[in-house]
Amino acid sequence: MFRGSVYSGVEDDLKSLFNIVVSRGYRVIGPKLVDSVIRLERLHDFNEIPYGYEDKQAPGYYRVVNNGGRFRHGPDSPKRFLYPPELLLFIIRPNLSIEYPRFEFAKTALFGIKPCDLAAINVMDGVQGELGDEYYQKVRENLLLIVENCVEPGGTCFCATMGTGPFAFKGFDIAYTRIGNGAVIFQPGSDLGVDILSELGLRPAEDEQVDRLRSLMMEASKKARAEFTLENLPETLEMGLDSEVYRKIAEKCLGCANCNMVCPTCFCFDVLDEPELDGSAKRVRIWDGCHSYSYAQVAGGHFRKSLYARYRHWVLHKFVYWLRQFGTFGCVGCGRCITWCPAGIDLRQVVRDVVREVETRCRR
Amino acid sequence: MQEIVRTRMAPGRAEIVKIIPETPDTKTFYFKVHEGLVEAPKPGQFTEIYVPGVGEAPVSICGLEGNGILVQTVRSVGALTDYLFKMHEGDLIGIRGPYGKGWPTEKLTGRDVLIVAGGIGLAPLRGIILEVEKNRGKYGKLTILYGARTPSLLLYRYEFDRYREIPNTEFLLTVDHPDETWRDHVGVVTELIPMAKINVEKTIALVCGPEIMMRFTVKALEQIGFKENQIYLSLERRMKCGIGLCGHCQVGPYFVCRHGPVFPYWLIKKYFWVDEI
Numbered sequence: 001m002f003r004g005s006v007y008s009g010v011e012d013d014l015k016s017l018f019n020i021v022v023s024r025g026y027r028v029i030g031p032k033l034v035d036s037v038i039r040l041e042r043l044h045d046f047n048e049i050p051y052g053y054e055d056k057q058a059p060g061y062y063r064v065v066n067n068g069g070r071f072r073h074g075p076d077s078p079k080r081f082l083y084p085p086e087l088l089l090f091i092i093r094p095n096l097s098i099e100y101p102r103f104e105f106a107k108t109a110l111f112g113i114k115p116c117d118l119a120a121i122n123v124m125d126g127v128q129g130e131l132g133d134e135y136y137q138k139v140r141e142n143l144l145l146i147v148e149n150c151v152e153p154g155g156t157c158f159c160a161t162m163g164t165g166p167f168a169f170k171g172f173d174i175a176y177t178r179i180g181n182g183a184v185i186f187q188p189g190s191d192l193g194v195d196i197l198s199e200l201g202l203r204p205a206e207d208e209q210v211d212r213l214r215s216l217m218m219e220a221s222k223k224a225r226a227e228f229t230l231e232n233l234p235e236t237l238e239m240g241l242d243s244e245v246y247r248k249i250a251e252k253c254l255g256c257a258n259c260n261m262v263c264p265t266c267f268c269f270d271v272l273d274e275p276e277l278d279g280s281a282k283r284v285r286i287w288d289g290c291h292s293y294s295y296a297q298v299a300g301g302h303f304r305k306s307l308y309a310r311y312r313h314w315v316l317h318k319f320v321y322w323l324r325q326f327g328t329f330g331c332v333g334c335g336r337c338i339t340w341c342p343a344g345i346d347l348r349q350v351v352r353d354v355v356r357e358v359e360t361r362c363r364r
Numbered sequence: 365m366q367e368i369v370r371t372r373m374a375p376g377r378a379e380i381v382k383i384i385p386e387t388p389d390t391k392t393f394y395f396k397v398h399e400g401l402v403e404a405p406k407p408g409q410f411t412e413i414y415v416p417g418v419g420e421a422p423v424s425i426c427g428l429e430g431n432g433i434l435v436q437t438v439r440s441v442g443a444l445t446d447y448l449f450k451m452h453e454g455d456l457i458g459i460r461g462p463y464g465k466g467w468p469t470e471k472l473t474g475r476d477v478l479i480v481a482g483g484i485g486l487a488p489l490r491g492i493i494l495e496v497e498k499n500r501g502k503y504g505k506l507t508i509l510y511g512a513r514t515p516s517l518l519l520y521r522y523e524f525d526r527y528r529e530i531p532n533t534e535f536l537l538t539v540d541h542p543d544e545t546w547r548d549h550v551g552v553v554t555e556l557i558p559m560a561k562i563n564v565e566k567t568i569a570l571v572c573g574p575e576i577m578m579r580f581t582v583k584a585l586e587q588i589g590f591k592e593n594q595i596y597l598s599l600e601r602r603m604k605c606g607i608g609l610c611g612h613c614q615v616g617p618y619f620v621c622r623h624g625p626v627f628p629y630w631l632i633k634k635y636f637w638v639d640e641i
Contacts, residue, residue, distance in 0.1 A: 089371045092416050096458050098374045102366040131609050135369050241638050268611030270604060271373065275417035283373070288610070295612060298602045299421070299442030309640030313614070321617035 001194050007186045007202035008209055014176065014184060017146070018046040020199050021109045026144055029081065030111035031071065036064050040076035040113070049112060057154040057335065060344025070178075072154040073114045075340055077264030078121050081108065082139045083128075085261075087285045089271065094279035103135065109144040115175075116157070116334035118147050119164030120264030122171050126326040127267050144192065149177040151216050153224035156335030158348050160224040164332040167217050179212050224333065226348035228355050234320040237351070240358040241312070249350055250308035252343045253291070259314070259337035259347075260289025265330050268295075290314050315350060372607055375414040375458030376400015380451060381433060387517045390484060391449060392426065392437045400459045405434060406469065407491025408598060408626045411461030412606045413438075418447045422603040422621070424488035425462055434459075437487040437519060463606040464625050467492050467570055468596060476504035476566045480581050482553050482573025483512050486519045488598050488625075489572055497530045506530060507560050507567075511538040511553030511577075515546055534560055553577060554584040564589040570626075572598040579637070582629060592630035599625050599632075616641060 001007065021028060032041040033050040043049065054069030055062060064071070091099040110117075121140075128136040150157070150166035159165030168175045173193035177185045185205055188194040205213070260266045268290060274282040288295060290313050296304035304310045322330030331347075338346050376399035384392040405411070405425045411434070414420045421444040427435035440449045451457070469492070477496060479489050496506045508527060512518045518537070528535050536556045538549040549556060553573070569590055571581050578597055585595055601613035601620040608622035616635035618624060635641045 090374050092374070092414075092458065094416060096375070096377045096416065096456055100368050100370050100374075102368050104366050131607075133609070134371070138367060138369065238634075241641070267609075270610065270612075271420070273417050273419050279416065281417045288612070290611065296602055298600065299445060300439070301600070303601060304640045306640055313641070316616075317614065321614065324617040325619075 001188060001198050001202075003188050003190065003194055005187070006205040006210060006213065007188075007197065008205040009184045009186055009200060009202045011178065011182050011184055013186070013200050013202065015046040016200055017174070017176075017196070018043075018111060020196055021111065021144065021146070024196070025107055026109040027106045028109045028111050030113075031074070033064065037062070038064060038071050038074040040074070040078070040080065040110075043111065055154065057156045057339045058344075059156065059338050059346045060341050061155075062339050070152045072150065072152075072157065073117060073334060073336070075262045075336060077117050077262070077334070077336070078110055078113060079124065079264050079266075081110075082121070082124060082136050083133070083267060084135075085287045087135060089283045089285050092281050092283060103138070105138045105142050107142050107144070108139070109146060111146045112148040113145070114150055114334070115147055115165035115168040116159045116332045117264055118145060118168050118172055119159070119162075119332040120334065121145070123265045123326070123328050123330065123332060124267070126328050127265070145172045145174075147172040147175040149175055149217075150224070151177065151179070151220055153220055154335065154339075156338040156346075157224040157333065158226035158335060159333040160221040161226040161229065161348075162329060162331055162333030163230065166220040166224050177213055177216070179209065179216060183209065185209060185213050226333070227352040228348070230329070233351075233355070234323055236355050236358050237316060237320050239362075240354045241316075243312075243354045243357050245350060245353045245357060246308040246312040246315075249311050249345060250306065252345055253307055253311050254343055255291050255293060255307050255310065256342060257289030257291040258340050258342060260291055261287060262336040262340045264332060264334055264336065290317070315347070315354075319351065373460070373605055375412065375420075375460045378434070378457050378459040380453050380455050380457065383453060384522075386437060386519050389441070390437060390439045390519065392435060392520075393448070394429065395434045395436065395457065395459060397432050397434050397459055401462065402460075403462060404428075405462035406466035407495060408466030408488050409462035409464050410488075410603065410606070410621075410625060411436065411459050411463065412603075413444065413448065414458030414460070415444060415447050415451075416458070419444045420458075420604070421445060422463075422606060424598075424625070425466075426487045426490040427494055428491070435490075437484065437490075439484050461606060463603070464621050465623065467598075467626050468568070468628075469495060472568055473502050474504065475568050476507070476563055478507045478509070478560075478562060478567050478569040480509045480553060480557070480569060480571045480573070480585075481511070482577035483517060484519065485571075485573030485577070485598070486510055489570060490520060492570060493527055493530070496533075497526075500531055504532070504566055505561075505563070506533040507562060508533070508535045509538075509553055509556040509560060510536070511540075511556070513540045515539050515543050536560055552580065554580045557581075557584045557588065562588065564594075567594065569595045570598075571595065575600075582636070592633060593628055595629035597627055597629055597632070597636070599627060601625075
C-alpha cells in the first residue's frame, strides 16, 4: 500500500476503520446528530454517524432530513477543538503571581471531516505557525485526519472556487469517498494512514472505480462554485474599498458575528478577567468577531463604528489581507457564514458584486 | 498526561514609584519594573498594563529612567485607566512588553528631527526628545511642533524649559482655545509648520496625534516637499494582545501592535485615507 494510491473497499470498511482508530487509542470526533443539527462531537460508536441524513443548506437556512441523502458540514469546524471558544490562559493571584493551567492532550481522530475543513486546518496552521499558540500546536500534533470527500456539495458551498475541495489532495492521513452502491475508495495520505489502512485488507481500486471517482469529482467541482474567480481577486477587491456593495449589505447585516463564530479560520479573540472571591482572576480567552460593535472600539474612540466598515474589513481580511499576513486566503469556501447568517447574506454574491462594480468602473 | 500550557500574554510585576498629574484626565506613571519586559524598551513602543480583575490596556512608552524605571503617560478613558488613576505609589500592577516597532531612531542619525504632536500624541514622542537631548551630537536640528485644544491639556509643561534648552532646538506651541496667560500661537498644529525653519531635505518627520490631525499634518508636510519615506506616523488601535494574535488592531493587512504602532507613511498610505478601514 502506498501514499497517494487509491484502494477499494466497502462501507463496512468504514466501520472497521473507526474501530481500528479507537483500538489504537484515539478519541474520535466526528459528525453526530444533536438537536436536529449535525455537530462535531465525541463519538463512541460508528453508528452514531448520521449516514442517510441530508442537511439542506441555503443562505440563512439549515435543515436536517432523514431521506437517505448525504450530509456536508454543520456549524462546527475543527477550530472548535484546535482553538476552543473559551480557554483559560492563566490564573493571576493578588500578588500578581501566575499559575498556568494544565491540559490533557489526547490522541484525537477527526473522522469524516470535509476537505474544506481540512483546508481550514491548513490555513490555521499558517496562522498559528506564524503566531505560535502553544495550545493549538499541542492539539494539532495529536490529530489524525480522516477526510470524507464531497460527492454532493451543499447549497452554500464554494470550495471549488477557493481551490480547497470538494476533494482533498494533501494534508490528510486518510481520505475516503463513498462512490455509491456501497463502494468506498480509500486513499492513504501519510505513513500513518498507510499503516492504519493496511489493517483493512483493501484491494487496489479497479480502473472503472477510478474513472467513477474522477467523474464524481468533476461533477462535484462544478457545483461548489461561486460566480467569481481567484484571478486578480485581492487586487480587484482593493480597488473596490469604497464599493457601494458593502453599504447595501450593512442595511441587512445584523452585526451579530455569527459568520465569525462559524468560520473555520476566524481567529480573533478577546481576553476577559473572571475575578474570584480571593482577589485572584482567571484570564480567559474567548472568540471575538470583527462584526461585533465593540471589536475596533477603543477607550475614547471607535475605529470601525459603521457596520459597512466592519463587514468590509471581514471580506478584505479573508480575501486580501490574509494572503499578505499568512500566505493563503483566509476563506476556504465552506459556506458556513452563508448558511448560518440570520439575514441570509451570501458572501459569494457580495464578492461577485464588488468585483462586478470595480470591473464596470474600469470599463467606463 | 497533563501538560502545562504557557501563554506569552501573562504580565510581570511592576511597582508604581511616582505619579505626576499632567492634565485633568492624564497622569504620568513611573513604574519600577521587576519582571515582564521581553527586551529593552524603545521610544514609540508600548506595553500592556494590567490590573487584576479589571483588565489590560496598551499604553505607550514615554521614557526610560535609570534603574529600569519606565515612564508611561495614561489618559483616563476606560475601565482599566480609571482604576489605575485611583492607585497610589507603592501599588503593584502587571506589565508586559515592550511591543511593536518604535520610532526609527537609527534612521534619524545625522538628520534633522521634526516632531509634530497633537494632545496626548506627545507622549510616545517624549522619548525621542529625551534621546536627542542625551545624544545631541548624533542628530541635526530638533523641531517640536505641539498643539492641544487648551493650555491645560498640554502634557509635560513642567519640562518645556528643559526642551527649549536642548541646543539647536525650535519649540513651537499652539492651542485651539487660549486662556488669558497664553502667549504662543492660537490655531491648529499644522499652522506651525510654515512658521518653523525646516530644512525639508534633511528632515525626518515624526507625527502622533488624533487621526484627523495626522491626516492634515501629512498633507501639510507633503505640501512643503516632504516625501513619503520622510514621514513616520504612530497609529492608535485596539491592541488587545500586543503580539499580533487577537486581530483587533488591524489596519489593512497590518497588525498595528506588531508592524506598528509606528509606520513609515509610504507603507500605510493606501489605507491611511480610507475612513474606518
